[in-house]
Amino acid sequence: MKQKAIPVNSEQNRDKVIIRTSIIGILTNVLLTAFKAVIGIISNSIAVTLDAVNNLSDALSSIITIVGTKLAGKLPDKKHPLGYGRIEYLSAMIVSGIVLYAGITAAVESVKKIIHPEKPNYSIISLVIIAVAVIVKIILGRYVKAKGEQVNSGSLVASGSDAMFDAILSGSVLVSAIIFMMSGLSLEAYVGVVIAGFIIKAGIEMMMETLNEILGVRADKEKTDKIKELLSEEPEVRGAYDLVMYNYGPDKDFASVHLEVPDTMTTREFDKLTRRLERKVYKETGVVLAGVGLYSYNTSNDEAADMQEEVRDRVMKHNWAIQFHGFYVDTETKEMTFDVVMNFDIKPKEGIQIIYDEIKAAYPEYDIQIAPDVDVSD
Numbered sequence: 485m486k487q488k489a490i491p492v493n494s495e496q497n498r499d500k501v502i503i504r505t506s507i508i509g510i511l512t513n514v515l516l517t518a519f520k521a522v523i524g525i526i527s528n529s530i531a532v533t534l535d536a537v538n539n540l541s542d543a544l545s546s547i548i549t550i551v552g553t554k555l556a557g558k559l560p561d562k563k564h565p566l567g568y569g570r571i572e573y574l575s576a577m578i579v580s581g582i583v584l585y586a587g588i589t590a591a592v593e594s595v596k597k598i599i600h601p602e603k604p605n606y607s608i609i610s611l612v613i614i615a616v617a618v619i620v621k622i623i624l625g626r627y628v629k630a631k632g633e634q635v636n637s638g639s640l641v642a643s644g645s646d647a648m649f650d651a652i653l654s655g656s657v658l659v660s661a662i663i664f665m666m667s668g669l670s671l672e673a674y675v676g677v678v679i680a681g682f683i684i685k686a687g688i689e690m691m692m693e694t695l696n697e698i699l700g701v702r703a704d705k706e707k708t709d710k711i712k713e714l715l716s717e718e719p720e721v722r723g724a725y726d727l728v729m730y731n732y733g734p735d736k737d738f739a740s741v742h743l744e745v746p747d748t749m750t751t752r753e754f755d756k757l758t759r760r761l762e763r764k765v766y767k768e769t770g771v772v773l774a775g776v777g778l779y780s781y782n783t784s785n786d787e788a789a790d791m792q793e794e795v796r797d798r799v800m801k802h803n804w805a806i807q808f809h810g811f812y813v814d815t816e817t818k819e820m821t822f823d824v825v826m827n828f829d830i831k832p833k834e835g836i837q838i839i840y841d842e843i844k845a846a847y848p849e850y851d852i853q854i855a856p857d858v859d860v861s862d
Contacts, residue, residue, distance in 0.1 A: 498635045502553045505631040505640055506546040509647070512624050513543035516617050523613060529604040530597045531657045531672035532614065534590040534679060538650060541586040545579040545643055552576070553637075556733055569733015576638045576694040583646060584687030587680050594676030603670055606661045614658045621651035638697065642690045649686050653679045703729035707769060711739065714765055720745050720757055722781060725809045725823065726857055729771070739765075740775035744809060747780040754778060779810035779823075788813045791847075795822065798842055804830040805839075810855070820850045825857040832856040 517539040524533030552575020560567045629644025631637075656678060660671040708727055715724035723744040730738040743761075745754065758776040765773045782788035792811045799808045799822075807825035814820075820843075826835045836856050843852055 498637075499553050499557050501631055501635050502637050502640060503550050505628055506550045506553075506643075509546040509624060509628055509643060510543045512620060513539045513546065516620065517543065519613050520617065523610045527604050527606050527610055528602055529606070529657075529661070529672055530593060530602075531604075531660060531676045531679065532610075534593060534676050535617075535650075535654055535657055537590065538586055538653070538679070538683060541582050542643065542646060542650065545582055545646070548575050548578050548582070549637075549640065549643065552578075566732045566738075567736065569736045570698070570731075572638065572733055573694055573697050576642060577691060577698070579642060580687050580690035580694060582687075583683060583690060587683030587685075587687050590676060590683060591680035594673050594680055597673035597676065601670065601673060604661070604664060604672055606665055611658065611661055611665075614654060614661065618651050618654045618658060621647050621654060625649075625651060638694065642693075646686055646690075649682055653682055697731075700731070703727075707737075707771070710769055711741070711765055711771060714768055715741065715743060715761055718757065718761065720749065720753075722746075723779075723809055725779070725807070725825075726777070730774070737771045738774045739771050740777070741773065742777040742779055742810065744779040744781055746783045747812070748783055749780075780812055782812065785813075785815065787815055791820075794846070795820075795843060798846065799824055799839055802835070802838070804835060807857075813850075818850045819853070820847065821853040821855075823855045823857050 517536050520532055520536035520539060523529070524531075524536055552572050556568050556571040556575075558568045625644050625647030627644070628640055628647060632640025632642075632644055656675050657672070660675040664670050664672070708729065712724045712727060715721055721743050724741055725744065726740075726742040728740050730740075732738065743757075745757070749757075758773075761776070762773045765771055782792070791813055795811065796808045799805050804827050805824055806827055808822065809825075810821065810823040812821050824835070824839060826832060833856075836854050840852060840854055843854075844850075
């Protein structure tokens, strides 16, 4: 059945979905933990017991997700004027830590069983319960991940992916049990090592992904291109540059940008323009345009236009120069300013010095100011 989309700006609905989904995950994992723990103890199976421990860690992860969501939903205050949304990233980090710990513990116990092996004692009933657990985990994983993607919750997506991994690992336990019952060959300790390896890998990947969110990653190109397109649609705007995105939690994006406008535009006209664009960008993308700066371009000076083209050619001949913008020249006071976006193949100071020396040689009488920009959105 097709799921109804949750409105991006409906934080209350989003929180309800996350909490309800997490509670379903907790109840399911607690039941699976109980069943598998009993089977593991009765059958003397380290693989089944570790699978139970893994399910218990999933339940704890869901509890932390609920706590993180509730804390992240706190209203902004004087100390945190932009809210507590980033707490969700911290809760996701804790979840990944629990998964990693469970994986390391599983690896240690499995190695012990390889060194000191003990034969398990499976029954048909235990195999049926493990098989049912595999099916339940697949259904739970697909459900939780879909809900996480629907409401943009990293914690839910991570929990859903982890549940799908669990289904695969539980399936490997089932296969090893069947092999033992048919041939007497005990592979469960080695299967435990494999399970541990997958859990550790998943924990590390989850932790790295969350760490990247906390540190800050390159903004989504589709979204930044859309914002620049919306800004450049205005007839007064010749270009939108230096777009920087700031994230304060899921669906809480802010941005700042520079607009290139004619040097004849008044302050009042620019004020009306920015207010109109702020509403437009938020309506179309959900991004709050928190800061708008300006570059002015020469409108009545043919000499300035010729100089701009020449300077642009000199700058863009370097393969590490991505973009040239914000050019303005005052031919009377002999002042020239412009910005250069450089990639990460060259240090900003080095690149600026090279460009400065070249432009200064061509225009020795001018005071030249060059601002280096970082390639953050292109």
